Amino acid sequence: xxxxxxxxxxxxxxxxxxxxxxxxxxxxxxxxxxxxxxxxxxxxxxxxxxxxxxxxxxxxxxxxxxxxxxxxxxxxxxxxxxxxxxxxxxxxxxxxxxxxxxxxxxxxxxxxxxxxxxxxxxxxxxxxxxxxxxxxxxxxxxxxxxxxxxxxxxxxxxxxxxxxxxxxxxxxxxxxxxxxxxxxxxxxxxxxxxxxxxxxxxxxxxxxxxxxxxxxxxxxxxxxxxxxxxxxxxxxxxxxxxxxxxxxxxxxxxxxxxxxxxxxxxxxxxxxxxxxxxxxxxxxxxxxxxxxxxxxxxxxxxxxxxxxxxxxxxxxxxxxxxxxxxxxxxxxxxxxxxxxxxxxxxxxxxxxxxxxxxxxxxxxxxxxxxxxx
Numbered sequence: 122x123x124x125x126x127x128x129x130x131x132x133x134x135x136x137x138x139x140x141x142x143x144x145x146x147x148x149x150x151x152x153x154x155x156x157x158x159x160x161x162x163x164x165x166x167x168x169x170x171x172x173x174x175x176x177x178x179x180x181x182x183x184x185x186x187x188x189x190x191x192x193x194x195x196x197x198x199x200x201x202x203x204x205x206x207x208x209x210x211x212x213x214x215x216x217x218x219x220x221x222x223x224x225x226x227x228x229x230x231x232x233x234x235x236x237x238x239x240x241x242x243x244x245x246x247x248x249x250x251x252x253x254x255x256x257x258x259x260x261x262x263x264x265x266x267x268x269x270x271x272x273x274x275x276x277x278x279x280x281x282x283x284x285x286x287x288x289x290x291x292x293x294x295x296x297x298x299x300x301x302x303x304x305x306x307x308x309x310x311x312x313x314x315x316x317x318x319x320x321x322x323x324x325x326x327x328x329x330x331x332x333x334x335x336x337x338x339x340x341x342x343x344x345x346x347x348x349x350x351x352x353x354x355x356x357x358x359x360x361x362x363x364x365x366x367x368x369x370x371x372x373x374x375x376x377x378x379x380x381x382x383x384x385x386x387x388x389x390x391x392x393x394x395x396x397x398x399x400x401x402x403x404x405x406x407x408x409x410x411x412x413x414x415x416x417x418x419x420x421x422x423x424x425x426x427x428x429x430x431x432x433x434x435x436x437x438x439x440x441x442x443x444x445x446x447x448x449x450x451x452x453x454x455x456x457x458x459x460x461x462x463x464x465x466x467x468x469x470x471x472x473x474x475x476x477x478x479x480x481x482x483x484x485x486x487x488x489x490x491x492x493x494x
Contacts, residue, residue, distance in 0.1 A: 152164070181210045187373065201306075318357075321350075322381035355385045355479060421435060421440065
């Protein structure tokens with residue numbers, strides 16, 4: 122029987138061309154040679170998008186962090202190396218992740234446990250559980266005390282309304298002061314040294330927030346106003362776009378941090394009345410489905426309808442489905458191997474001037490001026 126000639130790929134599609142995985146291959150080589158389809162394919166494309174486009178000097182990168190990723194080790198293993206390489210410019214996290222970041226420098230470890238444990242017995246033994254992670258209950262008490270005493274001492278230096286980034290900077294600076302030998306093990310300390318502002322979208326929904334609430338009962342209130350956070354994170358995006366650069370978002374999970382990162386664009390366009398089109402690059406690692414209607418699983422194309430993503434940039438948006446605790450180590454390894462170290466933008470120290478710029482344009486050319494007219 123005569124064999125027909127191979128027809129190749131239809132149109133101009135490239136062949137998958139998988140290659141054998143061999144001894145000594147690096148993570149980036151494995152990803153590029155064997156991950157082509159389904160969630161492996163979207164993961165590879167996310168790696169390539171970040172290294173090839175988002176890691177450029179004229180791109181400002183915001184990262185959202187949800188789920189118990191710091192207890193799972195992602196803070197120390199992945200986020201800290203990315204910050205040190207200048208590949209994270211600003212960060213929005215759940216308060217819980219930032220609270221858990223403090224345990225290690227206070228002498229406590231997260232330990233391997235198991236999900237089928239008897240939680241009643243764990244409670245009796247003073248052990249808390251995060252799925253299959255165990256930790257000493259005393260870590261909570263000592264961390265609570267550290268937060269309260271640090272903020273009580275620093276309260277006199279907070280002269281007006283502050284954002285959550287100010288609170289986290291105080292904690293990061295205190296870690297460097299009392300445990301300089303461990304400063305590279307703390308996300309908050311590394312971010313503070315690198316000038317990376319760390320925000321939380323719902324500070325009251327965390328132990329740090331509960332300790333700030335306790336200070337109110339001590340008649341030592343901390344004048345934190347999360348509306349300051351809204352304007353600060355928005356100013357980061359507005360500034361880089363005004364300079365002619367691009368804005369990129371890396372979303373680890375979903376929830377409130379995801380929305381807080383993305384709503385910067387509706388704040389610019391819808392509320393402040395300033396001309397903008399949306400974020401330019403979008404990567405999300407998530408296990409949330411889009412068909413339940415929740416924000417966590419909402420797709421980039423849906424975000425276009427809200428003005429969150431530039432409609433012309435949809436080809437530079439990727440959602441890869443999976444567990445962030447599994448995906449991030451491989452993603453980070455790929456990025457570190459394939460990207461150059463960037464100069465950090467040190468937005469922490471520039472917040473006042475950036476918000477001032479945002480305020481000035483809002484009053485001169487935004488909806489404030491239109492309301493006056």
